[in-house]
Amino acid sequence: MSCILLFNKPYGVICQFSRDGLHPTLADYIAVPDVYPAGRLDTDSEGLLLLTDDGKLQHRITDPQHKLPKTYLVQAEGVPDEAALEKLRRGVMLKDGLTLPAEAKLIEEPSQLWPRTPPVRYRKEIPTSWLELTIREGRNRQVRRMTAAVGFPTLRLIRWRIGDWSLDGLPMGEWRKV
Template identity: 80%
Template structure:
C-alpha cells in the first residue's frame, strides 16, 4: 500500500531533506523514512506539498501529461479587473512560451489564513487582493510570472489543492498521512 503525506510547507522551507546550511528543510518537519516530494514548491511559497514512497504515484502527480490541477491562493498587489482575470483564463505569454489556460476567480482573504513570518510587505497607497488560480502545468515560478505579466505582482503564494488533496485542517509545519 502506498503512503502519501500532505504537508503544509511554511514560508522559507526548501523542498528537500538534505540540508543546505541556510534554510530549514523537510527533515526539520517530517521524520518519516523513504518518502520523497512529488513536485516542488519555491522557498518563498507556502502550502500543500505531497510526499510519497511510491515512485509511480510520484510520477503521476508530477507529470504534466496527467494535468493534475493545482489551485493556489494568491495575494497580489492591486485589484485585478475582469480584463486581467480574462488574460489569465486565456493563457499568458511568458519568456518560455504560452501558459495553458487557467481557472481564476477573485476571492476574499482565506478565512483560516495563518500569519506569514516574515510578514508580506504592505504599501499604504496600493491595495492588495486575493485570487484563486488553478493551473495544470508547472513552469518554474509560473504563478508569480503569470500575475506579474498581467500587471498584478504576487505578494504571497499558497498552494491550496493538488488534485483532490487540500490543505484543509493542516496548520503550517504539520502533515498527515492519507491512503494513496
C-alpha cells in the first residue's frame, strides 16, 4: 500500500528535503522517511503538496498526460471582467505556447484561509479579487503567468486541490496521511 501525505505548504518553504541555508524546507515540517513530493509549489506559493513513497503514483500525479485537475485560489490585483475570465477558460497564449482551457470563476474571499506571513501588499487605489482557477497541466509558474497575461497579476496563490485530494481541514504547516 502506498504512503500518501497531504501537506499544507506555507509561503517561503522550498519543496525539497535538502537544506539550502536560506529557506525552510520540507524537512522542517515532515519527518517521514522515504516520501518525496509529487510535483512542486514555488517558494512564494502556498497550499497542497502531495508526497508519496510510490514512484509510479508520483509519476501519475505529475505527468501532464493524465491531466489531473489542480485547483488554485488566486488573489489577483484588480477585478477581472467576464472577458478576462473567458480568455482563461479558452486558454491563454504564453511564451511557451497556448495553455489548455481552465475553469475560472470569481469567488468571495475564502473564509477558511490562514494569514500569510509576510502579508500581501495592500494598495488602496487598486482593489483585489479572488478567483478559483482549475488547470490540467503544470507549466512553470503557469497560474501566475496566465493571470498576468489577461491583465490581473497574482498577489497570492494557494493550491487547494489536486484531483480528489484537498486542503479541507488541514492547517497551514501541517500534514496528514491518507
